Amino acid sequence: MIRRLVTTLVVAALALVTRGPTVAAQSATDLLTTGMRSYQNLDYEAAAATLRKGLLRATSDTFSTPERLQALTYLGATELFRRRRDSAVAAFRQIAVTDPTYRPSAIIFPPQVTSLFQEVRQGTRTVFIRVPPETEFRARAERLTARLVASTPHDIAVAVTRDDGAVVNSLYSGPIDDSLAVTWDGTERGEAVKSGHYLLRVTSQAAAGARQLVRQLPLEIERARPDTQPWPSPGDATSPGVRSGPAVRSLAGGLAAAVAVVVLPSIVAHDADGIKGRFAVAAAIGGAGLASFFAQRSAPPLDVVAGASAAARDAAKRRLEDVRRQNAKALAEIRLRVRAGPATLLEQGAQ
Structure with missing residues (x-):
């Protein structure tokens, strides 16, 4: 009897461990769906509680980026209608620093929601960096190109630095509108950089009273071995003897x-x-x-x-x-x- 009970408990525990990730994923998605339904039913208290629980439970494996942005949008709208403007601003700000191209649907959300989101986005000055995962180029003769996308027009400073913040090469300082391409020839004071760890840092000039946001991208740089040709064999250069x-x-x-x-x-x-x-x-x-x-x-x-x-x-x-x-x-x-x-x-x- 005891042996049968132990066997049953072990099987149940294994089943829970195996099904755990699936249940968590379903729960996060279900909570998002339930929170959206509560918002549409004007039950803002239930919507806020459910959406927050879903965002806390969700991970990068269970929630895609579009789902997370959607949940934050509904949460921001819910908090706005609960007269908790600061909480709504915090939710919209998370969206602004995640995806510069995202906009709430004007069909789903009323003007007061979209207007507040636009206000938060314009006040959140940051830049998103797009660089190929791997690049090889000739120092001085060619360039590494980084495409920058701004959340809103503002002034920025772009530089390649070391891990400790020491500037290797200043690339750009000035305004950015929607996007901007900056290039680097792979040098420090005119000489090709050595192999090592570097950072591509974009510092956004903050609005009055706001935090300054710095987006940085790690760069692992390695000097490639020279592609030299083998020398001709000695027999090729000798003249035939008599x-x-x-x-x-x-x-x-x-x-x-x-x-x-x-x-x-x-x-x-x-x-x-x-x-x-x-x-x-x-x-x-x-x-x-x-x-x-x-x-x-x-x-x-x-x-x-x-x-x-x-x-x-x-x-x-x-x-x-x-x-x-x-x-x-x-x-x-x-x-x-x-x-x-x-x-x-x-x-x-x-x-």
Whole structure:
């Protein structure tokens, strides 16, 4: 009996763990639907309580961004009709810092709601940054482009900084209307930046009495390795040599004959004059061998061979010069590989 009860409890617990995320997701969506229905029925107390509960329970996995913006819009409208204007402004402000293009439907919401939202949006000065997730460009010669979208026209300052806030390069300072494109050549004081962590920071000039909003985007920058070409093999640059086999054989034969004459037995000559004669003969034969060796070594090659050798040398020199020029260009150009992370929003100053 006890074993059966324990088994039943374990199965029930596993079922709850497995179904937990699904139930939470359904609950968040159901609460949003219920809150919208309460608003439409003019039951603002129930609508406010239900919408807040749904927003607290929802996460990025259970609530999409459009659903969250919709819930905040209904919550802001509900709080406005409950005569809690500050709460309505807080809800609309969350929308303004999340999506600069969002607008409440004028068909669903009355003018007092849309007018308050417009007022809050204009007072919430912030910028949204759009940068490709990964970019590679040549420092100084090319640019990293960031597109900025403003919640409302205002003045901004754009800079690339380090994590500690030290400015690497100031990119722009001035007004922004709806959108603006800013570029960076990947340099700090004219030199390509080193690999490391950087921030693209956009500081919005705050309205009177409002907090200053700073949108920052992390940039992971890595210097790419130069794309150099391999050098030509040494054999490509050497000219074909003259074949020395016959010349060496002539020299060896002459020297061998000369040695043989020197060591001939006495039948060739028995006196001193004979010895002198043998050396004279050896010298003559050896000299003939040397003459034949140098003659064959210095003999000019055939015209066809000479022309082919010169053309090969010229082609090898051209290849070597091309590779040298391409490698010098590749080494002079520093390529930066940039990976952009998710943007965050900082608030500075007190309201």
